[in-house]
Amino acid sequence: MSEQESNSSEISLTEEEKSLIAQAFSLNRVEIHDGFLVFVAPDIGSRRRENGIPVEAARAILEAINRGAERLEDYEGWIDPSSGFVEFEVKQQGLNWFVKYSAEYEFEVRPCSHTHRADPPVEMSQELNHISPMIRVTSKDSSTCIEISRNTPLCTPITPIEHFDRKTGQARRSGQDTLKVFLPGPTRKEDLKKDAQQLADTFLFELNARHRLPYKLRQRMPHLPYLPNLPKPSRSIRYPKTAVSENIATLFSIPSDFDMRGNRTLAYLSYYQIIESFLPAIHQRATVAAVRRMIRSLDFDETKDSSIMKILNSVGRAHGASDGDQLKRAVEECVSGEKLHEFFSLNSIHFGKTGPISGVPAINARSGESIQSQTAKRVYALRNRIVHAKDDVRFAESKVLLPLSHEASKLQPDVELVRLLAIDVIVDNP
Incomplete structure (x- = not known):
């Protein structure tokens, strides 16, 4: 990214806007550096690591926050009631052969009112030179779509700064797949959360049970570990005395x-x-x-x-x-x-x-x-x-x-x- 573009990015986010984004991720100390919004997570022992996202992604997140989008409480991802949209971060479990055999799959896809970047079975990222799964199905009335594909800006991975390519403004890593639920339009938050959760659970179950494509939703975990207080263990290592089978x-x-x-x-x-x-x-x-x-x-x-x-x-x-x-x-x-x-x-x-x-x-x-x-x-x-x-x-x-x-x-x-x-x-x- 050029110096001029970097300066333009810095002007585009006020301190209040940067603070809003930091609060959404429960992170602190935010600054803009070389086109990236940089966070420092809460200290864990002596470890402190700078992490960030491209400013372009930060702008998209800010726009979503301003229209009422929030991070999910129990899972990594976002809920946007104004658009009837939920995006869950997902993890692959074990081997997933979808990309290799993608041409053999058929998809229950119908014309719909939603905006999609690509059609199944795969999505090619020119910037990252990476092929990602594109799995999408549509309800019979065309009102609802469920999709697994490359993340939107909302779920841009917060990545250690050393893993970013400063020339392209893109993460060097491949990013992550997300599961997206598109409902017909604006939806009450609690209804959207309930319906999206049920659809996600059912869809992932069938992908695993019917097709051996194992994905799981990423649980949202606290930053700091919850550790018990324990009696001090013995520091004297002895020749073993306990008989154990x-x-x-x-x-x-x-x-x-x-x-x-x-x-x-x-x-x-x-x-x-x-x-x-x-x-x-x-x-x-x-x-x-x-x-x-x-x-x-x-x-x-x-x-x-x-x-x-x-x-x-x-x-x-x-x-x-x-x-x-x-x-x-x-x-x-x-x-x-x-x-x-x-x-x-x-x-x-x-x-x-x-x-x-x-x-x-x-x-x-x-x-x-x-x-x-x-x-x-x-x-x-x-x-x-x-x-x-x-x-x-x-x-x-x-x-x-x-x-x-x-x-x-x-x-x-x-x-x-x-x-x-x-x-x-x-x-x-x-």
Whole structure:
């Protein structure tokens, strides 16, 4: 971009306009440099990286904001009620062979009133020398279109400045594909949001299920990680003493990988799976111990039916114990209350009544219920929120906890809790 063009770009955006764009992206410190609107994201540790978008894209975003467009709350993308338009950023999952075999596809496309840059199956970008998928379908009445194609200026990737070509004003990277929903015209915001979400979910499901074209909507995640307070780990590395089977060692290594990828629900379930694998043995051990106590009792008499019935009733109750009851017994037997009190004291807000995870019991150290019992109830309730369908009447009061949702991004203290339980269960059951 020439110096004259750069100066023209700088004049075209006032400080108020630059501030509006920065607020929309929840970023700060905005300036224009060499034809780019430059942001600095909130600090994460010692890392600070300048990111930006071409000023031309910034102008388009500003025009959309001025007509009432907003960023989506739960997903990366924009909603523009005045145009009846929603654009979601999408990610490809695994291999996607659409471009290679694009000539073999047919599309249910009809004449419509919307403006489209190209027709299926592909879109060629001359500036970037890049071929992108162009997938589009139209409703039978021609009122609605759904399209996956190269992003509009609204969803221009905010890219590290070093990845921009200053001669062309274009990102050197290929950018990103987005899913666009075009409704007939101006639409009430809540209706547009609901309809677009339903159409996007259905369309992506069918692309994957019918055509093996796996896309997913990109969840909108907070800039700063939500981390728990943890006791300081040991700095003394010793020769191993804990007997661990190959299966358990493998299971214990898996959650860290999910955690690194930001999928805290799968990390949680993986640690829970470790605990669950020990529940039958712990429950059987407790049942046998209870029977032995009865037999050793001074009033036990094997010649009396009443004594035998006590044993049978005890075994019957044990046999019918629920998963929640078995988990409670495991926590009571394997995890010390002192350790749990220390952990919860470091994260009292998260585990309290005003914590960010809904539909699970809070932890109250001052209640008459044991800390182990409260812990087991919370862990089991959270497990049910993740794995049970929301239309299951047994769990109707708890909304399903979706992976990569806003709520799931706050799950790390609960992941650390179930990790603590898993470790103590492993150590107590060599």
